[in-house]
Amino acid sequence: MTAAQQGELGGQEVRSVGTTKAHRDAATAAVRYFGSQMGLLRKRAGLTQPELARLIGYSEAMVAAVEQGRRIPQKDFIDRVDDVLGADGLLTAGAEFLAHARYPARFQDFAELEADAVSLYSYETMLVPGLLQTEHYARALMSIHCPPPDDETIEQRVAARMDRQALLTRRPRTILGFVIEEAALRRSVGGTEVMREQLENLLVRAELRNVSIQVMPLESGAHAGLNGPVLLMETSDRRTVAYFESQGMSTFVWDREDVSVHSQRYGVVRAQALNVEDSARLIKRMAEEL
Structure with a gap:
């Protein structure tokens, strides 16, 4: 506010x-969409989940959880992934929406x-x-x-x-x-x-x-x-x-x-x-x- x-x-x-069911569904969809986009960009960069995890300084489990839509990443995670994958702001643009989906x-x-x-x-x-x-x-x-x-x-x-x-x-x-x-x-x-x-x-x-x-x-x-x-x-x-x-x-x-x-x-x-x-x-x- x-x-x-x-x-x-x-x-x-x-x-x-x-929270309404509509909000829950929208939040879940946003998280899963972000994860799918991140996974797609990772594969295009020729990286495995363990390799990406090492490059951004997070655990492999965290990378997997985000890609599968089971974990909502913080801004620092998003910024690092965007930079490593050369996404040119594509992933960071979704940070605000994910922040709201967390709650x-x-x-x-x-x-x-x-x-x-x-x-x-x-x-x-x-x-x-x-x-x-x-x-x-x-x-x-x-x-x-x-x-x-x-x-x-x-x-x-x-x-x-x-x-x-x-x-x-x-x-x-x-x-x-x-x-x-x-x-x-x-x-x-x-x-x-x-x-x-x-x-x-x-x-x-x-x-x-x-x-x-x-x-x-x-x-x-x-x-x-x-x-x-x-x-x-x-x-x-x-x-x-x-x-x-x-x-x-x-x-x-x-x-x-x-x-x-x-x-x-x-x-x-x-x-x-x-x-x-x-x-x-x-x-x-x-x-x-x-």
């Missing part, structure tokens, strides 16, 4: 419904804003936030969606979620703050081993200088976050938006007064949660108990 679009919307909330329709605008965010603060009540999920945890979540997605869709969505996590370590650094309900960390998503790995991953992520992770303990009782989860993001043009997701629906709130209320509430939630040191100790204890 462009700044101009945001300005035109003014104080309105922007809502988008869940459900309701999430595309958010993903675009998130990629260039200056800061992001999240309060999550049910699940570990996507930016902190392990691959196994994310796959377990997506596998139990209703209606159930096909294996190809699951793998594409998992890959897209993992790729989003580049935000954690990119430069310039994005400031990231997370408050997670203890109940979400005790919910056994994917089984014991998956949850132990997920909790240990939170401890690793919490060591990053630009990342803070806090836990809202069960013993805290009633607190300011009981109205539900919220995400606050400062965009590259220094505007702050509140974002909500629920039951396949997503909502942006741009109105300054409304965003201010959500920001105040989030500030209280952070103050009521355990500090980062105590949160890390609790997460470590939960991991050891599994």
Whole structure:
């Protein structure tokens, strides 16, 4: 969503419904078409998949997955392939369309804003936030969606979620703050081993200088976050938006007064949660108990 679009919307909330079958079909077609074109150009260049993989610095498995339409490549992959195969921009021209195909329709605008965010603060009540999920945890979540997605869709969505996590370590650094309900960390998503790995991953992520992770303990009782989860993001043009997701629906709130209320509430939630040191100790204890 462009700044101009945001300005035109003014104080309105922007809502988008869940992904439709038409969108899924169009996204799948775009990915498969790109893969077929890449494979055709590779063969015309007289290269095998292993040879192309070595030239672009990616794995053979990645090259095969892209050509078969099972993996949506990032821009860097596309640029390298276009250059090596002498495609003269034919493949890079499709990068924008593939970027949108990586996510459900309701999430595309958010993903675009998130990629260039200056800061992001999240309060999550049910699940570990996507930016902190392990691959196994994310796959377990997506596998139990209703209606159930096909294996190809699951793998594409998992890959897209993992790729989003580049935000954690990119430069310039994005400031990231997370408050997670203890109940979400005790919910056994994917089984014991998956949850132990997920909790240990939170401890690793919490060591990053630009990342803070806090836990809202069960013993805290009633607190300011009981109205539900919220995400606050400062965009590259220094505007702050509140974002909500629920039951396949997503909502942006741009109105300054409304965003201010959500920001105040989030500030209280952070103050009521355990500090980062105590949160890390609790997460470590939960991991050891599994």
